Every structure is written in C-alpha cells, then in structure tokens.
Amino acid sequence: MAIDGYIATLPALLLIFAIGAFIAVSFPRGRKKNREIYLSAFNDLIEIFKPDDQAFTNIGGLVGHHANFFFKEKDELKKINATITLMPRHAPLYMPISKLLMGNDRLFITLYMRCSPPGEGHLIEKKYADCRGPKITNANRLYKKEVKWDKYNFHLYYERMMMYDQLKQFIDNNPNPGLIRHIAILPDQRKGFIFMIPQHGMVGRNLEPAYQFILKIFKN
Numbered sequence: 001m002a003i004d005g006y007i008a009t010l011p012a013l014l015l016i017f018a019i020g021a022f023i024a025v026s027f028p029r030g031r032k033k034n035r036e037i038y039l040s041a042f043n044d045l046i047e048i049f050k051p052d053d054q055a056f057t058n059i060g061g062l063v064g065h066h067a068n069f070f071f072k073e074k075d076e077l078k079k080i081n082a083t084i085t086l087m088p089r090h091a092p093l094y095m096p097i098s099k100l101l102m103g104n105d106r107l108f109i110t111l112y113m114r115c116s117p118p119g120e121g122h123l124i125e126k127k128y129a130d131c132r133g134p135k136i137t138n139a140n141r142l143y144k145k146e147v148k149w150d151k152y153n154f155h156l157y158y159e160r161m162m163m164y165d166q167l168k169q170f171i172d173n174n175p176n177p178g179l180i181r182h183i184a185i186l187p188d189q190r191k192g193f194i195f196m197i198p199q200h201g202m203v204g205r206n207l208e209p210a211y212q213f214i215l216k217i218f219k220n
Contacts, residue, residue: 030089031062037200038065038084041107044204045069045082048211063088076218078112084198103131104197109207111192113218119159121167121185121217126153128181128195150176159187170213178206185217192218 042065046054051069059066069080085106122136126146129136136142142157143164149171158164163185170183179202184193192214196206 033089034062034086037086037105037198040200041084041198041203042067042082044207045080045109048204048208049080051080059083060085062086076114076215078114080112081110083108105199107196107198107203109194109196111194111211111214113190113192115218116187116190117185117192117217118187119163119185120157120187121159121163122155122157122183123147123149123167123171123180124155124157124182124184125149125177126155129155134182147171152177166213166217170209174209179203180206180210183210183214185214 042056045067046069049069052072053070055068057066057068058064063086065084067082069082071077071079085102087102087105120138120142122142124136136157138159139157142159145156145158145164147154147156147168154171154177156164156167158167167183179196179199180194181197182193182195184191186193194207194210194214196203196210
C-alpha cells in the first residue's frame, strides 16, 4: 500500500521539481533581459537628449526604472522625465497575468518646456487608446480624425488646423510609427509626451523623429 501511494505521488513530485527548475533557470535569464532593455533604452535617451545633468532611480526592482534629464536655462527644454516599466521576465509564473494587465513593456517620456505650443494635439494608436491608453482630458473640445499610420489605426486629436497639419505632415514624413504609440502636445501644462514600447537597440531610432517633432512644435 505504501509503495502504491509513493508511485501515485511521484508524478506530482516530478512536476514540482520541473516547475522549480523552470523558475530557477528563468530568473537569471529574465533579469538579464530586462537589464539589457532598460540600459539600452536609457543609453539611447542620453544620446538623443544630450542633457546637461541626469539622475537615475530604481523604482520597482527588476521592472521599474526612472530617469531625470536636466537642461540649462538657455534651452527650450527645462527637463525630461522618463519611466520604463518592464514585464516580470524573471517571474515566469506571473508573466501571463502581467501580459494580460500590461500588454507590453512601456516607456513614458515627458518633456517640460519653457514656452507654450500653438494648441493641443495627440496622435494615439486606436488599440492602445481603447484598451490601456490614457484618457484624453480635453477630448470633448478637440477635433478628432481617424488616420492610418502604416498598418496601425490612430486617433488624431487637434485644437487648431495648424496642429492637424503638423501632425499629418509628421506621419507623411515618417511612414512607420515603429515603437511609438502616443505623442501628445499639451499647451496648458507646457508639456510634450511620448509613449513607446521599448525594445533592445530600437528606442533611439524610433524616438529621434518624435523628439525633434515636439521640439519643433514648441519652437514655433
């Protein structure tokens, strides 16, 4: 009888050992992958922004990091804040839940300017806006059009026709959004905003056009 009980529990023990081994192997791999993503992203930000000073803070162990970039008073920019939140690749049992809740890794970039732009404007991917995206605070007083940006459907919000023309021209000049999912121009707060899905080695080439576009809008 005791032998029969042992045989019956053997598959369960093997399953537990297999899960334990899977977790043990996944932890260093996931930690390494997340480190590669955020270091690559933040190095790209430094290369593009060229700040006069910077500070980095860990805000969530292996999944959350924050950066502050500062600029001299002569610049149009006051500062830039960037926050990256990553999938818990080191915790494979939680990954499916996180994938359901978060969807992807996220990189939020906020530009604080010294002057106001000529009106509010947004380019936000429709799928992102409908599922996990922020609500446009002033959507009720903004004009809205649906635009196609490569294979993605985007909402284009604008306060003035000038802003619509600028955003549409940006799409025409950059036919593929790449990792970009939201660009915002917020005159009341003197802010520009970029949301993108960070990928190793890809942030810089996708961020550069959007960053230069926002600077151009505020200079005008």
